[in-house]
Amino acid sequence: MLRKCTKNDIQYIYKIYFHPTVNPFMNIKTMSLNDFSDYWAKRMINEDIFVWVEGDKIAGMICINQESNRCSGTVTLCSLAIHPDYHNKGLGRKMVNEILSKLKKDKIVRVQLIVEEDNDKARPFYKKLGFEEEGKLRKYFNREGKFIDEIMMARLL
Numbered sequence: 001m002l003r004k005c006t007k008n009d010i011q012y013i014y015k016i017y018f019h020p021t022v023n024p025f026m027n028i029k030t031m032s033l034n035d036f037s038d039y040w041a042k043r044m045i046n047e048d049i050f051v052w053v054e055g056d057k058i059a060g061m062i063c064i065n066q067e068s069n070r071c072s073g074t075v076t077l078c079s080l081a082i083h084p085d086y087h088n089k090g091l092g093r094k095m096v097n098e099i100l101s102k103l104k105k106d107k108i109v110r111v112q113l114i115v116e117e118d119n120d121k122a123r124p125f126y127k128k129l130g131f132e133e134e135g136k137l138r139k140y141f142n143r144e145g146k147f148i149d150e151i152m153m154a155r156l157l
């Protein structure tokens with residue numbers, strides 16, 4: 001089930017964000033739960049953040065940012081992750097599809113994101129969900145001193 005993120009979810013989001021197989025693809029370096037709580041609380045003010053609840057557990061999250069003015073038909077997705085305990089069970093697909101349906105109702109016409117070139121799970125995942133690669137941001141992402149290209153992907157609704 002998709003629902004809006006609340007402050008009570010932050011400790012569970014922290015566990016997903018800093019899982020060793022997830023964190024290399026998140027735009028944040030290691031930090032304490034306290035520091036992360038402050039960082040996430042600020043993001044909750046400025047972004048639309050949703051969690052995917054499976055049973056009584058937070059299994060994933062996704063952030064939505066609507067662009068402004070003449071670009072307001074576009075939404076940028078970020079910080080999308082499913083906890084590895086739940087990978088390959090179709091939850092990522094369900095979560096993104098629910099978001100896309102909601103955005104379509106809201107008259108959004110374009111949904112975009114960036115993904116690291118070496119993210120061999122997420123790139124095929126997004127392609128399966130109808131996103132197309134549109135370009136490259138060279139050496140945009142710094143992972144422990146190694147600069148990695150970002151692939152720009154988008155799909156129209």
Ligand SMILES: CC(C)(COP(=O)(O)OP(=O)(O)OC[C@H]1O[C@@H](n2cnc3c(N)ncnc32)[C@H](O)[C@@H]1OP(=O)(O)O)[C@@H](O)C(=O)NCCC(=O)NCCS
Binds near residue numbers: 079126
């Ligand atoms: C990418 C991610 C969200 C996928 O979530 P998931 O719940 O495991 O994906 P699903 O089970 O819903 O898979 C949906 C489709 O993507 C495909 N897919 C998922 N993982 C894949 C992989 N490792 N390799 C190839 N295809 C994959 C599936 O085959 C499936 O297609 P199908 O239904 O036709 O079989 C998850 O691996 C993740 O959280 N990764 C770490 C964080 C991350 O990289 N986030 C992206 C940041 S840009």
